[in-house]
Amino acid sequence: MIGALIGKCLLTVGLFKSNIDADTFFGWTVYDLLPKLPPASVVVMDNAIFHKRQDIQNAITQAGHTLEYLPAYSPDLNSIEHKWAQAKAIRKQKNQNVEQLIKIESFYMT
Secondary structure (H helix, E strand, C coil), X not given: CEEEEECCEEEEEECCCCCCCHHHHHHXXXXXXXXXXXXXXXXXXXXXXXXXXXXXXXXXXXXXXXXXXXXXXXHHHCHHHXXXXXXXXXXXXXXXXXXXXXXXXXXXXX
């Protein structure tokens, strides 16, 4: 699963049946994330190796957005990790699979 937040709401979520690698992340960025971003957005990512791949950086900046990275070892600043924890708790509470959770909850959790 890959997702992007704007504020406390998920802007987009991609579900994949395989491990996420740089090529998958690039495709998701170009075909899912970038078309949905408001103009001149600031994209903040953690320091995963594939987040720093040059073609991914280029795609974001050439689309007119600013790219920033979180400081190393800063999980408390990584809002998406908090959203995933919240989603896991709701999933467990409601005994849902991921597809049901996304469809029913729409991830608009506060």
